[in-house]
Amino acid sequence: SNSIYLGGFNREPADNQIVKGITIIYPSQQPIVGNGSNTLVENVKVFNFEKGFGGICVGSQSTVKDCYVSTDTRVLTAFGSDVTFSGNLLVGLEKQTPFYFGDRILDDLQNITIEDSTVVGDWDPLFSIRQAHFGNLKNFNVKNIRAFYTGRKPKAQLVGLGVGFSPYRRGDYQGSIQDVTVSDIQITALNDTPSLAVSAFGFSEEAPVRNVSVQDITVNGEPAVFSPAIEQCAYNVTLGDTTIKEGKRPVAKAPKRNYPQVDAVKNPDKKYPRRDQDGDLYGWDVAHQVAYPSAKQKNDPDFPKTLSAAYGNQATGASLKGIKTISAPEGDFLQTYAAVNDPRMYTLHSPDYEVFVSQKSSGTPGADVPVYENIGTLMNTGQRLVNPPPMLTEHFCNFTHRGPVEVTVTMKERAPVIKEALIMPSAAGIKPTYSADRKSFSFTLSGPQFIAIIVNGDWVRPLFIFGNPAEEPAPDPSDKAVLTIKTSDDFKTLKNRKKLDDHRVIYFEPGYHDIGMFFPVFSDQTIYIPGDAYVAGTIRGVNRDNADNHAYGTKLITQNKEIFDFRAFKKGYQNADDYVYMGRSNKAAQEFLGSIENFTIRGRGIFSGEQMEWYKGQETVPGYIILVDRSGRNGVLEGLTFVGRHFHSANFFGAPSLLANVKTLYGFHGNTDASQWGMVRRNFFSVEQDDGTYIKNGLDIDGWFAWQQNNANTFCFARSMPSDGNTLGHAHVRNVTVIDGRYGSTGVANLSKGQYNPMRGGFWLGINHDRGNHNFSYIADIVMQNIYFETIVNPLFQFAPMTGTRHNKMIGAEDITFDNIQVPMGQNWKSIFGGRPEAPDDVMRRIVIKDLVIGDKKITDLDEFSRTRSEGPNLDIQIKSTDR
Template structure:
């Protein structure tokens, strides 16, 4: 299938479709120094601002400017996003306008945000963990950034009519518009006749900064393909559909106000990386990223503000079948206006039970969670139903801010008759390390097994801190209290071997044993993910002799990157360490041609 058939437009037609907008963009770039993102060294102070095409809704609640130190101020256009809140009394869902601005920069950038409402009483910039210093002068809040950030600027406590700012890294190695393997959308508003762009194997869809596409992007039964750039999928049906595919990369785009469905669906696929995605939804069942029956998936650096689950991980649903394993979510910010920031386990296969295993959630800020229904609460929800077994889950360095309504944690073996046809098989092995919550709105957390045969086993909390108070061994509490009482949380008799440890206590009395495969196959010049897994709750990981282009996250054991090594095989030594000792294993990495 050629490019014209796959999109309804040829690459050259796509470029021509940008028309006057593209020409205007070139003039703007020439005048302000924003024409190309990769003209200057990454270490230099540089700012790239992209226009919003005519016909795409903007918002006037804020005026945003940015500049490099000593440079001229540049106007940063503001998109109109939509956000939803459920009325707990009626079930209706009022929708509010919100604001989103984006630019690229390197070095240092100064930002000025002016509220159309006038004088600012107080300004808050979140995530709070960034501790972004700002000054307020009348109706303007100003601050300086020295590294990429995804931020919410909130004036006088307003969380709907707020400004979400995506200060991205400078884009490098943008593809050539005339590359035959690139489906190129230049600046401007783009529509396709059937509202779908089908991506063939080996192709890259590139949304340039200032490009807005109203179509769904589909990767179906393909491999070695990408969707990259700084453009926007706006009002598209279901955002990105990725199914039955391998070696797929999504990087840098925004999914804004999808007309239906999820922002990104990953179904029965392998070797998928979703990076620096920004997602906003306001529709019913407006999930962010949902992963079904897939393996070796990395989600990193994303910002998700959604009207349903931000990140959901399941096995079988619809036409997706099989286990789900080796899923990593890291360095991200989650904001659920409805339902869960993180939800695992609801959907599965009663006839042929499946397993969800080896999940890692690391370095995550949860800004909000609001869910009136008890069945769907939990900033972190592990709720296996449909005969699913959930095992080997690691959640570490998770910072939860004062959400509006819900629970910090909800672990239940489910039989939700609305969605399930059988009871979940259980939860076995959950390690929650460095989880902190500061707030007053959390309902008691819940950990409930269904019965003795469908239980929750081997849950370890290490350095759990709630409102500044550590929960665990060594804390002062009445002797007849359980740690769950101090959390507070309810745990029934079918929750077995739960531990609450200090930050320095040993996680095990036995050294680890590595359980991940001793062979892995990568494709040259394609994204690759390999998760080291091991028993006995390792606290660090290492690897030596990896193929070129791959790095290891020593905190989680994820080996990831784009393989640059020559075709062939090499061996590497991977290791997992806890306080008792270190386990090693030789892994053979085979690199294939695309």
């Protein structure tokens, strides 16, 4: 995304570079970016007329001098120590930060000098350091700055310092800001003379702000009047002649609500009768019956052992009967895959990690396993934690095995030596053995499983090792019923797309394939991607009779008629003739695409949505990496690794259906929800920066490793309730490991100022949509069992509806059990339970929390970890404990 990328953020050599004398006009985001050492940027002019585009970012031992930059956000910044910014002229826009340092700094950063420069703009603040990771940021010296303030606010932000919450903070990994000096700042206010705000807050005694001096500051020739906001864990802050030894924690405020009051009724159960269509068919407590069967039920061979069996939701997918297949070996075995190398791939090869795997039990010789890397999408707009670099990266590898395997991870040449390696899930108890030179470590996987490894506390560069279970027999590409697609074939053309509906199996040979958008899958068809294939594109389920509606997917679908008025089309970046309109409703989608049944998409290969555009209006194009209409039946999705997506992952709400052994990566920005493929999901992995899963009737999850990035929730119970009187629920979710990576805000903020944002929570009841025909409804019969959180949760439960009362007069939550919830790292903010203050008939009853451990304490009382938003008979939260 940069006009000039100097390298260094991805281990590539980037030292001793010079950018001098050039002029950049209409730059892309962050015009000059580098993280190598000894960079010189001199006499460079950057002319920018858009907001949110950033400026110049350099690495250690670098100098930026005599430059002109017109932009508004993070104009000058550094990711290394011993950096000087001198003699620069910065012309900004509104409410942004000329000098900004921090966010996710992993290593110590020190000795930063900003001097002899001029700034023009409405800044907020002029100088800022924020930290949400573990590096110690110290010895900043800002001096001799001439600033022209163009704003009209009575209070202008001069300095902002903050060490914020990090879900990954633990042990020695804390972070701090200290020894900051700001002096000789001459401000000319072009409008009224403002006071100058100086703010500072830390997170804890171990993660503080310390030793700040702000001296010799004038506004319009007079000594500045300061407006300090020195808050908790900020120490020794001097403003002129006044020293504040220790800041004060602000009083937390509840979120504002301004909704009409609902009158209580005399007989709520009669006024708001619960209806439950699934409960009438399968039992109103079917999820609890399955999760906690009686002795008689356990001995009854006809009693369903899973919720999906109770619902009859057992998918088989497309049949391979009559087609030659290749079966996995009997007994213990290990299968590895050849690396895919193609310059068109958005996924790279890891610059950090090498993985070697062997299996003694089968005598399989050891082999190197290709380790790939995804790099996060750069977002430079606003004060976002995902902005600027270092971006989150994802390093991953796949192999398939039965029986134990021995794994060795080696750090590549430019990667650091290993201080420690954290292997998750922690419950697996996998401990590394380190080499003498601390450049590698080894461990044993007892059987197929998905793990995440964090080296040296670097949560920006996780390594995911996917030990896949043995496959069902795979189609043999030599069979005549199999269409084998070669890497040289072009299946973006209408001619080749029409060939697809004549074959029962579509098989991609090893290597890179660009199949384009909306590649069709038909009824009674299998798409197979082997472990040494990389396929770029998206897939849509299409009835053969409907394929002409979008020319077999060679035309892009949009569900917004106004999309053609967006700038992307008016400026010629997008061509209206490439698109076809499909209505927004479920009925319109079904009529356009049609229904399919008996289909399978599987393999051990990589499927990338990198063909997706990402621009204003793109959200109206069905951007799922795989999408099948909910009217379809009997769909199986198994084994693939998803990357490159800019929207939700695979989506199919038909039944029966099955998702198994799928790895969903690339959760780098909002709308990257995890897979919502049917109601039966087994042994899967996901990284998402939007909701992990919604509660749906019949949802049956067993075995999920979820990494939730800084947006939305792993467990989103509901955004809107069902229509009047109906019930949402009958779900069983168990054996889940969660890395909860939510920082609690879009920037490094002081979370102590407010009762925690109700849009967050490990378990999020939510209900934030107030819709017509939803005047009263219920969510019920849900069991969440054996859930383990690897990080600090912020908070654990947000079980208080958010919605207003214009339509929703009564919300009922009942018969929900949370069993064996483990949060060893604790929660940063108290949980919350209760109905809406304006809706006295909201009810929460028979909510059971059993065997809850937070930190090292087993919880025995609700007040130990939660607050309540309502009291009395409508709130029934039961805390229980059993001996295990």
